[in-house]
Amino acid sequence: MSAPDPIPAEKSGSAKTPPRSRIQRRNRQIILDAALEVFSTHGFRGATLDQIAAQAGLSKPNLLYYFDSKDAIHRELLTRLLDTWLDPLRMLDAGGTPQAEIMAYMRRKLQMSRDFPRESRLFANEILQGAPRVEQFIRNDLRVLVDDKARVLRAWADAGRIAQTDPYHLIFSIWALTQHYADFAAQIGMIRGDGHDPLDGAEAFLEHLYTRLLAP
Amino acid sequence: MSAPDPIPAEKSGSAKTPPRSRIQRRNRQIILDAALEVFSTHGFRGATLDQIAAQAGLSKPNLLYYFDSKDAIHRELLTRLLDTWLDPLRMLDAGGTPQAEIMAYMRRKLQMSRDFPRESRLFANEILQGAPRVEQFIRNDLRVLVDDKARVLRAWADAGRIAQTDPYHLIFSIWALTQHYADFAAQIGMIRGDGHDPLDGAEAFLEHLYTRLLAP
DNA sequence: AAGCTTCTTGACTGGATGGTCAAACTTGAT
DNA sequence: ATCAAGTTTGACCATCCAGTCAAGAAGCTT
Numbered sequence: 234m235s236a237p238d239p240i241p242a243e244k245s246g247s248a249k250t251p252p253r254s255r256i257q258r259r260n261r262q263i264i265l266d267a268a269l270e271v272f273s274t275h276g277f278r279g280a281t282l283d284q285i286a287a288q289a290g291l292s293k294p295n296l297l298y299y300f301d302s303k304d305a306i307h308r309e310l311l312t313r314l315l316d317t318w319l320d321p322l323r324m325l326d327a328g329g330t331p332q333a334e335i336m337a338y339m340r341r342k343l344q345m346s347r348d349f350p351r352e353s354r355l356f357a358n359e360i361l362q363g364a365p366r367v368e369q370f371i372r373n374d375l376r377v378l379v380d381d382k383a384r385v386l387r388a389w390a391d392a393g394r395i396a397q398t399d400p401y402h403l404i405f406s407i408w409a410l411t412q413h414y415a416d417f418a419a420q421i422g423m424i425r426g427d428g429h430d431p432l433d434g435a436e437a438f439l440e441h442l443y444t445r446l447l448a449p
Numbered sequence: 450m451s452a453p454d455p456i457p458a459e460k461s462g463s464a465k466t467p468p469r470s471r472i473q474r475r476n477r478q479i480i481l482d483a484a485l486e487v488f489s490t491h492g493f494r495g496a497t498l499d500q501i502a503a504q505a506g507l508s509k510p511n512l513l514y515y516f517d518s519k520d521a522i523h524r525e526l527l528t529r530l531l532d533t534w535l536d537p538l539r540m541l542d543a544g545g546t547p548q549a550e551i552m553a554y555m556r557r558k559l560q561m562s563r564d565f566p567r568e569s570r571l572f573a574n575e576i577l578q579g580a581p582r583v584e585q586f587i588r589n590d591l592r593v594l595v596d597d598k599a600r601v602l603r604a605w606a607d608a609g610r611i612a613q614t615d616p617y618h619l620i621f622s623i624w625a626l627t628q629h630y631a632d633f634a635a636q637i638g639m640i641r642g643d644g645h646d647p648l649d650g651a652e653a654f655l656e657h658l659y660t661r662l663l664a665p
Numbered sequence: 666a667a668g669c670t671t672c673t674t675g676a677c678t679g680g681a682t683g684g685t686c687a688a689a690c691t692t693g694a695t
Numbered sequence: 696a697t698c699a700a701g702t703t704t705g706a707c708c709a710t711c712c713a714g715t716c717a718a719g720a721a722g723c724t725t
Contacts, residue, residue, distance in 0.1 A: 278495030364635045371639040402654035413625030423587040438618035445661045
């Protein structure tokens with residue numbers, strides 16, 4: 234399992250930021266970016282190291298100089314993604330104004346679909362396959378966070394500050410509606426015409442939708 | 450490209466229902482069912498003929514006796530899926546009551562997520578990859594249908610029978626919200642607890658949502 | 666500039682996988 | 696029962712693909 238490692242990791246177990254050379258940092262980033270492109274459209278099995286190498290402008294052995302394996306590249310991408318995946322929901326503040334907080338959460342998620350559609354598709358691919366690589370993340374981190382925020386939403390509803398709705402389905406609806414614009418962008422683009430920005434009008438629509446849904 | 454075909458297709462170009470023996474019909478169905486299971490969770494590239502054969506309880510060469518290639522199995526699945534994919538939207542009746550029609554469409558889509566989650570994931574996989582195999586279907590059939598129904602929705606809005614909303618985003622929202630329960634079932638299951646039915650409460654929530662969204 | 670380290674790659678390997686084939690087995694009509 | 700057609704499969708092949716390796720090129724340090 235442990236091949237001689239050309240990139241010596243620091244003594245400290247899983248060093249968060251092993252001191253890498255300029256070239257190391259640059260090329261690892263190039264590879265991750267290329268891999269994100271390829272993995273997000275073809276899935277893990279559908280992607281080949283040759284594709285990633287071509288996309289990165291590097292040779293295949295060179296990829297494997299910077300990462301131990303195809304799997305290691307994919308794991309690194311997922312790890313980086315999950316690190317920030319929870320942030321928008323985490324920012325939902327129990328002390329804020331209910332409508333404004335929920336609306337802001339929706340807007341943050343929509344912004345992620347706009348700014349990071351490949352990351353969204355990478356995640357979608359993972360869930361479609363049954364979430365084998367992110368199961369623990371979902372069962373632990375995500376679930377705890379959702380349970381926590383669901384309590385906040387329920388409290389708001391019980392206090393009559395927003396309409397009575399199932400807080401879980403409310404959260405799922407925000408995920409579904411916002412991620413759809415990233416994950417199904419190809420379909421939307423083909424229906425609306427290729428010159429059209431798939432996200433055009435989405436924010437106004439979703440604001441309208443949640444305004445009406447949440448009004449007490 | 451054209452290998453000697455052990456299953457003679459009828460003279461008439463693409464016979465819709467070539468007369469097959471009892472065994473043929475049975476085994477083709479078994480294979481398609483197994484393939485749907487495998488393709489929908491692993492994607493086209495991620496699925497192997499050996500997996501499908503094992504799932505079907507047949508040998509790999511036997512699979513290839515009934516279908517020309519892995520691709521042919523996949524194509525057949527997609528063709529059958531697309532044939533019925535449009536039906537729920539097609540049934541939306543311009544002559545009906547706006548709220549009731551839209552609500553019924555939402556319910557039909559939700560029912561499809563309940564009854565055919567694998568088909569939904571097969572489709573989602575396809576779109577995630579950029580819709581290479583269904584591009585013409587989307588650009589032609591689906592687009593025309595959506596444009597048509599969008600006109601209906603717009604007319605209803607202009608007549609003041611439902612609230613003013615972008616008809617395209619309204620349709621997309623129904624797709625997103627209903628398909629999410631099939632495509633992201635793994636995630637929902639892990640968050641709500643494994644004993645829980647992911648779709649529990651979904652219909653009530655969506656009815657509530659669209660009631661409020663559409664009220665003039 | 667020398668010498669050491671880091672980086673890069675052409676050529677290769679082993680295993681997985683889609684697909685073939687000829688021989689064997691079943692089925693159904695007579 | 697017999698025979699032809701339809702069905703099944705073990706053994707095999709060719710290609711693809713993740714990963715290896717040794718040798719060479721480029722950077723750094725002095």
